[in-house]
Amino acid sequence: MERLASIPGLPPILACAGLLATWEIAARLLAIDGLPPASAALAQVPAILGDPEALLNIAASLRRMAVGFALGVAFAVPIGLMMGRSQYVAAFFNPLLMIIYPVPKAALMPIIMLWLGVGDASKTLVIFLGVTLPVIYHSYQGARAVEERMLWSAAAMGMGPLARLTHIVLPAALPEILVGCRTGLVLALITMVTSEMITRQTGVGNILFNSLDMAQYDTVYAMIVIIGGLGFALDAAFEALRSRLVRWAEPSHDLVVGTT
Amino acid sequence: MTRSDRSVGTLIGIIPIALIIGVWQAIAASGLAPPSLLPAPAAVFARLVQQLGSPAYLDHVATTLFRLFTGFAIAVVIGVTIGLAATGSRAVEGVVRPLVRVLAPVPKIALYPAFILTLGFENASKIALVVADAAFPILLATHQGTSAVEPKLAWSARAAGTSPLLCLVTVVLPAALPSVLTGCRIALVISCIVVFLAEMITSTDGLGHLLVRASRSFQTIDTISLLGLLLNVGFNALRARLLIGFPEER
Numbered sequence: 001m002e003r004l005a006s007i008p009g010l011p012p013i014l015a016c017a018g019l020l021a022t023w024e025i026a027a028r029l030l031a032i033d034g035l036p037p038a039s040a041a042l043a044q045v046p047a048i049l050g051d052p053e054a055l056l057n058i059a060a061s062l063r064r065m066a067v068g069f070a071l072g073v074a075f076a077v078p079i080g081l082m083m084g085r086s087q088y089v090a091a092f093f094n095p096l097l098m099i100i101y102p103v104p105k106a107a108l109m110p111i112i113m114l115w116l117g118v119g120d121a122s123k124t125l126v127i128f129l130g131v132t133l134p135v136i137y138h139s140y141q142g143a144r145a146v147e148e149r150m151l152w153s154a155a156a157m158g159m160g161p162l163a164r165l166t167h168i169v170l171p172a173a174l175p176e177i178l179v180g181c182r183t184g185l186v187l188a189l190i191t192m193v194t195s196e197m198i199t200r201q202t203g204v205g206n207i208l209f210n211s212l213d214m215a216q217y218d219t220v221y222a223m224i225v226i227i228g229g230l231g232f233a234l235d236a237a238f239e240a241l242r243s244r245l246v247r248w249a250e251p252s253h254d255l256v257v258g259t260t
Numbered sequence: 261m262t263r264s265d266r267s268v269g270t271l272i273g274i275i276p277i278a279l280i281i282g283v284w285q286a287i288a289a290s291g292l293a294p295p296s297l298l299p300a301p302a303a304v305f306a307r308l309v310q311q312l313g314s315p316a317y318l319d320h321v322a323t324t325l326f327r328l329f330t331g332f333a334i335a336v337v338i339g340v341t342i343g344l345a346a347t348g349s350r351a352v353e354g355v356v357r358p359l360v361r362v363l364a365p366v367p368k369i370a371l372y373p374a375f376i377l378t379l380g381f382e383n384a385s386k387i388a389l390v391v392a393d394a395a396f397p398i399l400l401a402t403h404q405g406t407s408a409v410e411p412k413l414a415w416s417a418r419a420a421g422t423s424p425l426l427c428l429v430t431v432v433l434p435a436a437l438p439s440v441l442t443g444c445r446i447a448l449v450i451s452c453i454v455v456f457l458a459e460m461i462t463s464t465d466g467l468g469h470l471l472v473r474a475s476r477s478f479q480t481i482d483t484i485s486l487l488g489l490l491l492n493v494g495f496n497a498l499r500a501r502l503l504i505g506f507p508e509e510r
């Protein structure tokens with residue numbers, strides 16, 4: 001057991017195999033229309049990935065997600081850092097964030113669509129909103145925990161407030177910020193799928209629900225597998241990047257969970 | 261923070277909210293945006309008060325709350341049980357850890373079609389989605405919290421003759437309560453969000469359905485916001501009661 005678990009990448013693969021086997025057995029035992037066996041769904045995956053139109057849809061989804069994520073991080077990190085360093089900035093933003101937090105960002109979709117149309121702009125904006133909150137929160141926590149003495153030393157050596165923020169607070173808070181970015185990435189994926197489910201125009205969520213409407217259940221499950229794989233791959237890639245960037249810091253949480 | 265500091269903080273906190281409502285009012289009043297796109301805030305709040313008095317609206321609220329709490333309760337039971345079992349036994353941890361590693365980053369909303377197909381369009385599929393989304397934070401928080409419990413506590417209980425299972429439930433779980441409750445709080449917000457999404461996508465009742473139907477006016481959004489705030493305040497009060505005796509956390 002211990003030896004097996006020490007091979008990198010093996011436990012998740014075993015977990016996947018176990019899940020697929022359970023699914024296959026359950027589908028064969030229950031034998032209902034709505035739950036095709038895993039083998040039938042997996043057989044559809046190459047067909048979807050080989051279809052240029054579906055690939056185009058997936059690429060469009062990923063592009064929106066990347067843009068929304070990048071804008072969200074660029075916007076949220078400075079706000080979070082300032083909140084962490086100044087009590088007044090924190091008091092200014094905290095109640096506002098508390099009110100916005102429980103609102104599902106995708107619920108704003110109908111209103112945003114009225115203002116910006118059904119195109120890329122509204123979907124990117126929703127993803128941006130979804131990414132911003134966790135990144136602000138974690139940057140805030142990270143900046144608050146910075147060692148005061150380092151800031152005093154820098155101030156004593158004549159460093160200005162802005163330089164202190166970018167040269168000391170930012171690197172010191174980086175591990176925590178990256179935890180926030182990881183949550184944000186999972187969230188961006190969730191918001192992306194949800195916004196496409198609601199607008200039903202292009203993208204991954206659209207393929208998923210269109211095939212549900214057309215009763216192509218194999219395709220529905222194949223899309224679920226693809227989206228799940230996408231989530232896992234993005235998370236693993238970000239984790240690899242994170243451990244390279246902040247090799248000095250121990251990961252504080254080894255798993256993160258997103259909110260929608 | 262002293263008392264006067266805190267009231268100054270509250271005052272500062274009101275500024276951005278007041279500012280947003282002010283700008284909203286100004287845009288609505290100036291006629292830049294037609295009222296159908298952006299109604300005045302006063303109209304929206306009047307509408308909210310009026311709706312909170314109507315039985316049909318409260319019916320929708322009750323439906324949403326029923327789904328929310330059923331799903332949340334199931335998620336708490338599942339999450340705490342599995343999290344505790346993973347701490348208690350290495351074999352369980354060996355199975356649970358890779359499964360969570362694979363399943364946690366998957367957007368659960370993508371599973372919704374599968375739930376619709378297997379469980380139908382009614383309450384069951386929405387509750388299942390809430391459980392799928394809310395169980396993970398509780399599971400992780402329980403596992404992380406119980407793993408960090410001072411081992412001497414458990415050793416003393418064992419030395420006094422407590423069985424491993426009883427020790428886990430009566431000593432380790434209460435000691436890890438702050439962490440478990442943090443997980444529950446995150447899960448509550450997630451449940452709240454997921455219920456609305458599920459209702460927005462396919463439903464004939466509940467707040468999410470109202471939101472899609474009435475997306476032109478803002479009334480449902482502020483109910484959702486209000487509901488979220490109330491849940492948060494309620495949960496904090498409950499948490500403060502449950503955690504009497506624990507050192508104050510920041």
